[in-house]
Amino acid sequence: MKYKILLVEDNAASLRVLKRIIGKINLDVAVATSLTEAKLIFEQSTPESFLCAVVDYTLPDAPHGEAIDFAIQSYMPVIVLTSQSDEDVRNRILSKAVVDYIPKQNRQVFEYLSRLLIRLQKNKQVGVLVVGKRPSSRNKVCELLNRHNFETYQENNTLSAVNSLYNNKQIKLVITENELQDESGIELVAAIRKEFSKEELSIIGTSNLSNPALLAKFIKSGANDYLRVPYCHEEFFCRVLQNIEHIEQIELIRKTANMDYLTGLPNRRHFFEEVTTQMHRGLESMCLALLDLDHFKKINDTYGHDCGDAMLKEVAKLMKKHFSEFSMSRFGGEEFCVFFPNTTLEQAKQKLDVFRTQVESKKIRRKRQSIGCTVSIGVTSKLAEKVETMLSHADECLYKAKSLGRNQIVCYISK
Template sequence: MIKVLVVEDSVTVCKVLFHLFQQEAGIEVEFAKDFKTAKALMGKNDYFAALCDRCLPDAPNGEVIEWALAKGIPAIVLTARMDEDERTRLQGLGVVDYVLKENRFSYQYAVGLVKRLQRNGDYRVLVVDDSQVARKQVKDLLERHQFQVAEADSAEAAMIQLATGEFKLMITDYEMPVINGVELICKVREQVDRDELIIVGLSGREEVSARFIKYGANDFLRKPFFAEEFYCRINNLIQAQELNQKLWQRAHLDYLTGVANRRYLMTQLQDHWSQSVASGQPLCLAMLDVDMFKQVNDQHGHQAGDRVLQFLARELSQSLERFVVGRVGGEEFAVVMPGLNGEQAWRLIEAVRRKVTGQPLQLEALSLGVSFSAGICQGRGDDTIDTMLRRADEVMYQAKEAGRNLVLLEEESV
């Protein structure tokens, strides 16, 4: 939960913002109608951000904005008018952005900015430039929007940073010694695609913009640039990537448990089986079925059944993060385990079974024991993914017939 302060003397504007913030989970909003009240609230509360009216009865020149910034609170300015001099002054102060009080969309944009700042705190950005002054300028802009920022003074240093850390965005200048920005992007794109890392190129030379884009940059900014344009480009790129990730998740992940859905699981199994055949490395498949699941639904309701599935999916994902975990359907899951032989796979799934049965699921006042039965098979030269699924499924049902809460390897079932 984050806390946001709105400093605004217009009752109408406050009502609109209150309504919009009420629709956002995880945000608590407080209001101050004047500078005096705002100072008192800032003195006793920690605010994630403040939306500040530029002209208040007791602070007609934006004093509340400077006060919030001095307290280390990111400030979004609400204003009825804006000219070039005032825009320059506000950018110089270090505000997040300004919003003209024109219509409902303006206030939706302001609330969206707060949500954007909240998400940005999880993202790391790499700034690459051989000029320390230029790096600091970009870094300062990014930190205003709550990004975590790392720096590299050369393409070589950037490659080391990228290899040792996870980044959402890389911003690189063109003109650098030894390896320029376009050459750096070529090297990066050999390892990381556009869906994983956003890259923005910078240069004072307009003619290199096409080279940046052609060789893998998501966008290009010509120097010098306005801070507003910088933020609009960066935010739009990140929002587009977030949307693509959501679409990917909807297409590939199970809506209830968050593990791979059946279609994506089958694709992964086929890919890993093809690699196994080509490399000669083993591949094992485990099929798991929740014990007495119908009884859970009948006695405690489908909501309890959903919680059981989510619990097991979470335990499988955490314990088997190296491998592909998917929901086949209903209460049935599968795990694709490349690189493991049958005995190794059995030991791993057995360890998960022991862990699951050793920690009952707490459902309000109810403590519910959860267990599963599993069958494991190792791929053979004449297999297809269909025959592997059938073999693992047969072993799983033999485990259930043998008393449930049991993991069997195919050879053990003969």
């Protein structure tokens, strides 16, 4: 779904810059130069289509932030723009349920707005678990998080909190009080760290006790951060975003390390790790297929490596379409691999043959020519303790498929 931003701003110069910024991050924008226009736009739109509202504090028909109240009452996250920098205005803005406020002082603030809008989109897929004894205190934290579009979950004890983490894989952050229904927050942190590492999940401990030792206990038990209650909501969001972005950066590094740059498929090393783990689970049946594009060197030599790369990308797209529930990899060059756990040879062969026929019919256009290729496949169902053993059997079958004329599947039947 492509979201819209409701932009409420009466300054023509600011409008031009803001519309350009919003357009660059692939968001639509609905522009209003007054509160009256903003209400009319909202009435004529679907509320769910708005990611947020970006509102100027001072408007011709709303000189004291009345447009902010309208957007909040319409259940939209609100980012406030203001050319006023005095403390009273800042406090008045922050007393409302806004995402953030941005002083219109220099160009850097618009870059900050761009990052904030991107973050609001990402947050819709990010879960935060709030743990505490009292529903009222949990609700306050969730209300702050909901302003930033986070998906929130609440629990009051250790067992339900850990179960919630297993049942909701999108949770990237836990915020816990020290006072829980069954144990302390410190004991909860220790319990979570037995199951989830700091690279998988961030934890922030909170307490209204001004006890330096408590902070140290939280950190030593495995928390990433600590917040002393009461806190200002700006500090709260800085800590929350810092910890979530830490997890996202690790995920990105892992993804980059495990991915083939050209095709976006998992690379050979990641495939070995993933399949080895699955094989050690004692599968009753399994198949492994080795796939190789026929006469691929001729495509590179005749049409150039750009054309060859385009063909590899198209084949990778087909693999993602047909084998998304299985482990797959670009093994190197024009060679690919798929592992089928708990799958019979006949089932694997059926899936592979559908894929083979789609590769055969796939064409790309280069220099006014239609270029295609075919694929030879070797597949084995012979159970083995190591991936390398199954690969060896599949490779024998692939060699036979090539020698028999290519564009076919040859199977190594388990004995």
